[in-house]
Amino acid sequence: MIKAKRKPLEELFDLTKGFQRILCVGCGGCTSVCLAGGQRETQMLKTDLSQLFRENGKSAHISVFVIERQCSPEYISDIEDMIKDYGCVISAACGAGVQLLAERYRSKPVFPALNTMFVGLDRSTGLYQERCRTCGDCQLGYTGGICPVTCCSKSLFNGPCGGTNINGSCEVSRETPCAWNEIYERLKMQNRVENILSIHPPMDWTDKGPGTLIQSGYESRYIKK
Amino acid sequence: MKSGSNLERVLKAGHFAVTTEFGPPKGTDLSIVKNKAEFIRGNVDAVNVTDCQTAVVRLSSIATSAILVQMGIEPVMQMTCRDRNRIAIQSDIFGASALGIKNMLAISGDHHSFGNQKNARKVYDIDSMQMISLVKRMRDEQKMLSEDKPFQGEVPMFIGAAANPFAPPVEFRAMHLRKKIEAGADFIQTQSIYDVDKFRQWMKIVCDMGLDRQCAILAGLTPLKSAGMARYMADNVPGMQIPESLLTRMAGVPKERAAEEGIRIFCEQVEQIREIPGIAGLHIMAIEWEHRIPEITERAGLLPRPVMQGNDFFSGDPQCR
Structure with a gap:
């Protein structure tokens, strides 16, 4: 929410x-x-x-x-x-x-x-963490359920930058885990590392002004022919 | 030849290549650029020009690189994904080519929260992997991203990428390197190496994967200037790991002899690294120590640098291909 x-x-x-x-x-x-x-x-x-x-x-x-x-x-x-x-x-x-x-x-x-x-999740009462940047093209399928857009400080799509600290934290803050370290570990655990071995092409950011969403099944109601 | 750059020629001829790093000034005082450049001239094969390193605003990498071209010193223009979207990246690559720049290093860049513009909006429209693919497409197919019609003119760029062999997830780092080579990296410059044994082990994995035959791997080294600097780098520089034994060794000598000790360590490391199979050269990151480059390269046995036949670079004519 x-x-x-x-x-x-x-x-x-x-x-x-x-x-x-x-x-x-x-x-x-x-x-x-x-x-x-x-x-x-x-x-x-x-x-x-x-x-x-x-x-x-x-x-x-x-x-x-x-x-x-x-x-x-x-x-x-x-x-x-x-x-x-x-x-x-x-x-x-x-x-x-x-x-x-x-x-x-x-x-x-x-x-x-x-x-x-x-857009975040409830960690505890009054404690929330950001987990979604509403990018419009959800990447979670190939990243083991960890968002590279939100959780990587540089929003990288093809693996970690060179700044990951030895304890697995992000170069930006030692309190923040490196998203790509976590992605790798989770995919490895699930035997899915091949998900991140091929090059992921540039995003379609659909960054074209305020968006409008028409839910499937409602097109005829809102789109004039 | 992909670019005809001096660095490419040196590597292609099988020489052990040497590059170093050049930090542009904060401001427009070109005498700083010119003075620093003279320490580098003739002592390396090409010099990386950093792109607002540590996210501090400086004279642009592209302008500084163009000035070095005019001076007859070959730049490796660094370009980060931090400050440019794909429009600016492609436009700047055209610009760099038009100014006679023939090497570039595609990197994600230090996060802006480190620098002097902490309230900036980050860009990261594309990542360094995607930037490598994009330059390769521009060079080999003369096409931009999302466009099938070729553009006019050529982009002869020797494409570099960075690698950190030591940072987590360590197991993934060699696979990540392979990905960068698949994307189009011609050469790799690694993060500063202090633990040579660890690096040797990593290179074994890299060579077993055959990656050293698909691109030129330049080992990154940073001479330690003082015990304080060593400690600072170990604690604060992202992705940097320095073994405790080296920190102790630096701390064990009197302050006035620390720089000398740092250079000695450096020379020992160069010897060890030259023995590692699969290493094509050295990238010396002598931070704010450009004036010591003549001495450092001499003492490490890296001089004289090869003068390449058919090298049109030093004609000083940016249109020269």
Whole structure:
């Protein structure tokens, strides 16, 4: 899932200090799961921001509402009636959720409460690790289930660079394992080293502006003939 | 001849080749380039020009290489995948060829988090393996990536690649070397070797795979300047391994005699390495020690360098092929 963390409070204050009525909108999706933008965190954001407003000799009325999923049009209508009473919105969704709110409520300034970090996994409560760069051409099949795009600091496709440390860590950090060392070890264990013996050609990064995905079976609905 | 470079000619004639390394300055003071270059002239067969090594911004590898060409000193232009996408890489290779550069070394490059632009966005559009294939295609088929129509003109480039025999996954390193040769590497320069026994064992594997007959393997050596430098390299340089016995030996001599001891160790290593089957030459990485290259090469018995017949390189004319 998508992982995010709250922006520095001072940055949020700077964005919103000109407003008297602020609506903090949490998200029940990914950012809630990673403890950044759910009910509890949005409430905490309200408390912290109100405090900072007071410390700066200002007052603002801040309310909290949590939308089930901010990246979905059917859910974001939930705030249609209440948003009229507010000067601006702080959204604790990922970057996609913030943009859908901003698109739906065009006349309202919508500010991001979070920095969207990565697609990652839950290692433990509050501890997440990046595992996917959403490259659009999944490589995991030949790399033993370890992503070379994400987990190799140089996103190499054909084996390790020369910088692997003797303990098998990456040249960038001794705390980070060398992805290609791990790929080799795992493939060897599975008797699949031949997977990485032939040259893997350059990627098709499909880096052509904002992507659109039409799920198979839905083409006729969205593609005009 | 693939490129007609001096390095290629030296290797083809069966000479034990010698290359070294040249770090461009931070800035545009060309007197630094010219002064350093004079220490190298005549003492090696070609000189690697680093491409913003340790990810610190410096005078570009391509410009510095072109200046060396003008001076009649043969460069091996290093090119990293760190800062260029495939458009820039191919364009720069055209540019290098047009400027008379005939050797290049395709490498992934030190990660930008080491350098002076830590907030940069990394590129790594293609990796060094893919860069080798791409240059080979440009040279042998006169075609770019994803294009079937040949381009105008030639890219006579002698293609180099790096290899680290010692870093994990150690078992995979010889297979990785084979992959680079299949991709199109004509010569290999290895990471600095300090454990010659370990290197000998690796070369045995490489020779058993027949790789030494498919490309020229140049063994990398870095003379130690001081005990502090040795310790620093052992602890901080990515992929570098220095045996404790050498660190102790360097630490055992007084500071003022450390450089001398380092050169002695170097000369011993050169002798040992020349005996290893499958080694075609030496790559001397004398970091910020270009001025000692005349002495180092002399004392290691690497001089005089062969002067190749039919070598058009020293005419100084970039159009010369």
